[in-house]
Amino acid sequence: MGVVSNKIERENLKRGDHIYSWRLAYAYSHHGIYVDEGNVIHFTGLDRIIGSSLPQHPLDNPCPICSDESRSDGVISSCIDCFLSGGDLYRYEYGVTRAFFIAKARGGTCTLASSESEIQVIHRAFYFLRKGFGVYGVMKNNCEDFALCCKTGLKVIPTVNGGGGGQSGQAATFKAAAAATFLAYISPLGYAATSLVATYGTYSVKRYINDIGVRRDVERVVLEE
Template sequence: MGVFFNKIDKEQLKPGDHIYSWRQAYLYAHHGIYIGDGKVIHFTQGTGQEIGTGTILDRVIFSSSPSHSSDNPCPRCGDQTRLGGVVCSCLDCFLWGGKLYLFEYAVNPAVFIAKARGGTCTLAASDPQEVVLHRASYLLENGFGVYDLFKNNCEDFAIYCKTGLLVFTSISVGRSGQLTSFVAATTAILSSPLRFLTTSFPGLTAVGCGMYCISRLVSDIGVRRDVTKVPVENLVKRLVAPCPGVVSEASTETDKKEVISNASTEIVMVSEASTETDKKEVISKASTKIVKTD
């Protein structure tokens, strides 16, 4: 593997590896956990279940779905085109015709910065193989909440399986290095202080690159202080146990499912929050998000 690309051969894979494959001309990478026997557990948004943005983001989400059409299902996986959430696919369906890459853990800051593209490595250390496989299998059976491109995507799933770390803040883009990289680039480009530091184009470029690298570094899951290690059993308990009083007041089954979905993404384990301020923030956000249906 090189500094800029983490390409790996299928024969080199080991159970518990966090792998990814680029989609849409390197616009986006889909992530998963290799469990052995040519199979991958990953978190996806099924075809036909778009997030409703009405933009190219819907096509990006679709590209994380298994590659076979419903008319020509994979002989190993069957028809998974309508499946969403945590699924188990064969390696070929996961790759969708793309190349195979290995996500790196416990890299040093110099290597992290050298890999200018986010979503390829982290400073955080991986847990032992058996722990990673247990988390992935447990979430395959119990789910990982509702897919959200910005706060709960496939990279977030894979990083949680490898580290057990969750982020506790309402302004975060989750654990995803891809989204963190995008935010860092946007901040570097739009930041008004740049014009006060230098007026030359080379100077602006240097300052912008510096801000981009620093922003990526301090946002990495291995550096942040607003993260907590959460056992997978505790995570699932919070996801499947939203506010019962609110659910019972919903007027239809559709409303109830919507309330449950919202709760599973908005309630971020108050009991696991690191400070009283974090707990109050979580409670306040949940109370404004959940709307009772007459």
């Protein structure tokens, strides 16, 4: 794995890995935690509207391996084939350097935060499978937020007015891209080169300050049995 791609083969998977697969021609990715032989725990919800976690099997004919895929909302356990839904397999990277993070232009693939132990990651994943992970939100509480929380034990503190956003790299990328696009739009055409540099700089800074390994508005998740 590296700056270009995090793609891996199934035989290289390890328990507790944060994995993902791209959907809709790389427009969006679906994330989960690999827990054991061929099984993935992941968070689904509104993302199915844009094709992120559509099950491969209809409700009246569930997967013979992981029938839970017939239940399309919340935290579920699926076989890896249903999780990938025909896509390629990628592994999320933890504890990357700032230079690596910025060089990795596409968000939702790595974080500066460190992963905790395999035992802790697996324990959280199964805990959320039993207890749930709240209400799904594309920008604030999505599948990547779930996987990041399982791996780090951290979650963004919600504000009184419901703001604060999630910790996912994808959400940060969308916001950063919007800010960078606006900057490019208002910049004079005569300063195209300068505008390009400033636009990418804005995009990179926005992604960086929203990474869960950097931001301060996070707290440790307490698992209450």
